[in-house]
Amino acid sequence: MNVPVRAHEAVPASPVEALSAILSSELTATDAEIAASLHSPVGLIPDVAHHLVDAGGKRLRPLLTLAAARVGGGVGPGAIKLAAAVEFIHTATLLHDDVVDGSSLRRGRKAANLIWGEKASVLVGDFLFARAFNMMVATGSMRVLDILARASSVIAEGEVMQLAAIASGEASRDTYLKVIEAKTAALFAAACESGAITAGASDSDVAALADYGLQLGLAFQMVDDALDYGGLTRELGKNTGDDFREGKATLPLIIALERADGDERLFWQRVLARRHQPEELGQAMAHLRRTGAVEATVEEARTRIKAARAALDRLSRQDIVTALLGDLADYVAARVS
């Protein structure tokens, strides 16, 4: 029996892969910058940091910085350093987040806090954060430093806001939007904005790219929060159910509560008060299904995706990179289905 072999069949590349291919030498340079900056005579630092950095992730934020620089006029050495710095800030927040959330998994690997302990995660996070500022100083741009320093304090503010919201059992759209704008979207926005600045982009192009990053970041976090309840396919994996277990008031829960009947309302209030059991996830999923809360969350994300695309339309020049940034926004929303 002959099975037909189709050689060189075109695999539809994701926009992340397509952008990574276009910016391949710049990403290689960014990885070299990351590896060089992780160097320390204190072996525990590269051990912990490489564990996270090498686990991959998609290097989404540095990719945004490089793409924004390309769109803004060209990727110079400053943009490379900046892309590495953005990844360091992100990795530092992951290390601290995992301590705060008591996470056991990160990027499919055992979380650093479980391998080396919470102390190492706190201190290596501090190191990465400080080292990020070293790299930003090396760009020589005070404007870039200003943007990233502001973003860094906004991120921390967002994390504290979320902690306070969990403690108080508060569930409101207003607080949710503030939290995700601060803890996630601010870094996406700063990555794009500062990348464009290193390339000497015009003020209107810088503002458009910052807005694109902000909207993309909001959509990204909403989709993440939908995925925590299995997304549209309702497939529950190893990482799902974390927000439910922690009693986090993410958008699916908030919408389900808005649309709840009497019993459901009591159920969600018990979750927010963290008087629930992790085993009640099945019941939560049933309530989410009845109220269409995950679908409504994805709809909210799609509104931000449209806004992200509209921001790109304001750019002074359209090319393959701007087109791929638009596709990237859709791709973020497509993760749920």
Next chain:
Amino acid sequence: MNVPVRAHEAVPASPVEALSAILSSELTATDAEIAASLHSPVGLIPDVAHHLVDAGGKRLRPLLTLAAARVGGGVGPGAIKLAAAVEFIHTATLLHDDVVDGSSLRRGRKAANLIWGEKASVLVGDFLFARAFNMMVATGSMRVLDILARASSVIAEGEVMQLAAIASGEASRDTYLKVIEAKTAALFAAACESGAITAGASDSDVAALADYGLQLGLAFQMVDDALDYGGLTRELGKNTGDDFREGKATLPLIIALERADGDERLFWQRVLARRHQPEELGQAMAHLRRTGAVEATVEEARTRIKAARAALDRLSRQDIVTALLGDLADYVAARVS
């Protein structure tokens, strides 16, 4: 019976008080900058931060920044922002240290990690650290940012080095000196160096003040480590015995181990392996007394005090502030007796 009342009796002011009096308006401005920068719509942030900042401490590091600026040519608005930033970096490290050490007391108050939890301490520490960089950006000096960003990564590196040393049960002078230079002296040095830079001091004056800060910081930490075993008076207070309990290889322990007889060596090795009981502090004190280890630690600190004074002698100008900085160095060593 008439008790004679001596009005306006001259109280000999400590050099900290004397410097604070000379720089009184600048310290007030620094406190205002600190209060303004602690502002956040997220109430938990000012709550946690004020708990530490208001508990006082001596504002030693901002005082050094202001004094170095004064010596270097004058205290401008940049030096005020910088002094506040230095205090923020210090406070951030205290919050994270207390999480790492599981501390229960800080500056005579219940530690923040015990009141608001470790999560809040980690995240508010991150916020203060980021906000410190906001303030440094506001100074407009890339050189200042470079120095403080380097110092910040060195501090984190020192903390990780200490963590690794505790885990491995290592006890060496070489590692000890590296750890205290990184975790304590680097910020003292950066506080002085960057303060002088904001005032436009000459390169040789900047270098002399940086060296003064470094030597002062080394002495400060050695004295702190001697005080953890009661200092020269051997008075044990609420805060003493922490290093012993944690099995930290500080200089008193290292010297006692160098001079130990057979039984003592076994005792200290057990402490370093953290197979000891906190109740054995009395025995540790006896071994320290026999070997003169605390006295030898204080002698090492005095060598650094002399070096700090020698650095001041290299300054291009001598005045009341430089004289008080010299006295401040002696005052640091005098805390032990």
